[in-house]
Amino acid sequence: MNVYDSDRMIDVLAPLGYAPTNVLDSADMVILNTCHIREKASEKVFSELGRMRQLKERVADQQGRQVTIAVAGCVAQAEGDEIIRRAPWVDIVVGPQTYHRLPELVSKVDPKSRNRIIDTDFPKEVKFDFLPGEHAPRGPAAFLSVQEGCDKFCAFCVVPYTRGAEFSRPAKTVLDEAKRLVAGGTSELTLLGQNVNAYHGDNGSGGVWSLGRLIRALAEVNGLERIRYTTSHPLDMDDELITAHRDIPQLMPYLHLPIQSGSNHILQEMNRHHTTDIYLSVIDKLRNACPDIAMSGDFIVGFPGESDQDFSETLSLVNKVGYASAYSFKYSPRPGTPAANINHQVSESVKSERLESLQQLLQAQQFAFNKNTEGKTVNVLVERTGRQEGQMAGRSPYMQAVNFIGDPDQIGRIVTCQLSAARQNSMMGRIINSKGVA
Ligand code: SAH
Numbered sequence: 001m002n003v004y005d006s007d008r009m010i011d012v013l014a015p016l017g018y019a020p021t022n023v024l025d026s027a028d029m030v031i032l033n034t035c036h037i038r039e040k041a042s043e044k045v046f047s048e049l050g051r052m053r054q055l056k057e058r059v060a061d062q063q064g065r066q067v068t069i070a071v072a073g074c075v076a077q078a079e080g081d082e083i084i085r086r087a088p089w090v091d092i093v094v095g096p097q098t099y100h101r102l103p104e105l106v107s108k109v110d111p112k113s114r115n116r117i118i119d120t121d122f123p124k125e126v127k128f129d130f131l132p133g134e135h136a137p138r139g140p141a142a143f144l145s146v147q148e149g150c151d152k153f154c155a156f157c158v159v160p161y162t163r164g165a166e167f168s169r170p171a172k173t174v175l176d177e178a179k180r181l182v183a184g185g186t187s188e189l190t191l192l193g194q195n196v197n198a199y200h201g202d203n204g205s206g207g208v209w210s211l212g213r214l215i216r217a218l219a220e221v222n223g224l225e226r227i228r229y230t231t232s233h234p235l236d237m238d239d240e241l242i243t244a245h246r247d248i249p250q251l252m253p254y255l256h257l258p259i260q261s262g263s264n265h266i267l268q269e270m271n272r273h274h275t276t277d278i279y280l281s282v283i284d285k286l287r288n289a290c291p292d293i294a295m296s297g298d299f300i301v302g303f304p305g306e307s308d309q310d311f312s313e314t315l316s317l318v319n320k321v322g323y324a325s326a327y328s329f330k331y332s333p334r335p336g337t338p339a340a341n342i343n344h345q346v347s348e349s350v351k352s353e354r355l356e357s358l359q360q361l362l363q364a365q366q367f368a369f370n371k372n373t374e375g376k377t378v379n380v381l382v383e384r385t386g387r388q389e390g391q392m393a394g395r396s397p398y399m400q401a402v403n404f405i406g407d408p409d410q411i412g413r414i415v416t417c418q419l420s421a422a423r424q425n426s427m428m429g430r431i432i433n434s435k436g437v438a
C-alpha cells in the first residue's frame with residue numbers, strides 16, 4: 001500500500017512541477033514514506049533521516065539550495081512529534097490519510113523561519129476524492145487501493161491506530177480508476193486494503209458491494225486481464241468471494257490469507273476471533289472452488305505467552321495447508337497495542353530459533369510448490385527485463401517470478417511459457433507462444 005500511496009503523492013505533486021528522480025542530490029524534496037508495522041521498519045526511518053540531514057547540508061553547501069524533507073506514512077502518523085524532536089531538519093510530517101494536502105503543506109515550508117509542518121489528522125474529507133484523476137502510467141501490473149484501515153484490533157497490530165477505521169471506496173471510483181489504469185497500459189490489478197476482503201463499498205444505487213461483487217464488475221473492464229487482492233482476513237472470506245475464484249477467469253489462482261499462528265490459544269490471545277478449524281475450512285472451500293489455488297500467509301513467532309507446544313501447532317498447521325509462499329516475522333512489541341503490555345514476552349533467542357525452523361519449513365514448501373509446477377504451461381505477464389542478458393521477467397498466475405529468454409517488446413504482454421526448472425524463489429521458463437493462451 002505504501003507503493004500505491006507513494007505513486008499518488010507523485011500524482012498530487014505533479015501539478016506543482018515535481019517529478020520523481022533517481023538522483024538524490026538533484027532532488028528539491030525527499031519524501032520518506034514509512035512503515036510502522038514492526039520495530040525494525042520504524043527504526044530504519046531514523047537512520048535514513050540521518051542520511052537526509054547530510055544530504056540537506058551537502059546540497060546547501062555545494063549548490064546553495066534548500067532541500068525539503070518530508071516524512072509520510074505510518075511512522076509519521078504514530079511518531080510525528082518524536083520525528084521532529086529527533087530530526088529537527090525534517091520540514092513536513094504527513095500521515096497516510098492527509099497526503100492529498102501535500103501541495104498546501106509544501107507551500108507553507110519556509111526555509112528561513114524553519115517552521116515545521118505536521119499534519120496527522122484523520123480528516124472528515126476522504127483523501128481519494130482529492131487525489132487527481134490523471135496520473136502517469138503505472139506499468140503492466142499495478143496496485144489499486146479499494147479499502148483502508150481496520151476495525152479488528154488484533155492485539156499485536158498498530159494498523160487500526162495508524163491507518164484508522166475501516167473505510168471502503170465507492171465502487172464507481174474504483175472502477176473509474178481501474179479503467180484509467182488499463183487505458184494507460186496496465187493489464188493486472190492488485191486490489192489493496194489492510195483488510196481488503198472486508199470491502200463493503202457504496203454501489204451508487206443505495207446498496208453495498210462486497211469484494212466478490214466488485215471483482216465481478218472489474219472483470220468486465222475491457223483489457224483488464226488479471227485481478228488479485230491483498231491482504232485478506234479469514235473471517236471475511238464470504239461465499240461471493242470464494243465463488244469468484246471459481247467463476248472469474250481473470251481472478252488469479254493465488255491468495256495471501258494470513259493466520260499468524262497455528263495455536264488456538266495464541267489466536268485467542270491475539271484477538272483474531274477465529275480458530276485454526278475455521279481457517280482450514282475456508283481453505284477447503286477455496287480449493288473446492290479453485291483446485292489449483294496457491295496459498296500464501298503470514299506468521300508471527302514468539303507472540304507473548306507462546307509455548308513450545310503452541311509453536312509446534314503452528315508447524316503442524318503449515319504442514320496441513322502446504323503454502324506456495326509465506327512471510328514470517330518475530331513478534332515485535334508495538335507501542336500502544338495491548339500485546340506490548342503482556343508480561344510473558346518470549347526471549348529474543350527463542351524467537352530466533354522458532355523463526356528459523358518455521359522459515360525452513362516454509363521454504364521447503366515453496367520449493368516443493370515450484371517443483372510441482374515444472375513442465376506446466378502457464379501464462380506469464382511480462383513486466384520487465386530480467387537480470388541476465390536477454391532474459392525477460394514476469395509472473396505466473398500463481399505469483400511465481402518467471403524468467404525466460406525473450407524480447408523487451410514483450411513487456412506488458414501476456415505470453416505462454418512452459419515452466420522448465422524450479423528455483424527457490426522463481427521459475428525458469430521457455431516461451432512457447434508470444435500470445436498467451438486464454
Ligand atoms: N491485515 C492483515 C495483516 C496486516 S499487517 C491481516 O489481518 O492478516 C502485515 C503482517 O505483519 C501481519 O500479517 C503480521 O504477520 C505482521 N505483523 C503485524 N504486526 C506485527 C508485530 N507487532 N510483530 C510482528 N509481525 C507483525
Ligand code: SF4
Pocket residue numbers: 150151152153154157158159160194195233
Ligand atoms: Fe492488523 Fe490485520 Fe489484525 Fe487488522 S486484521 S488489526 S490489519 S493484523
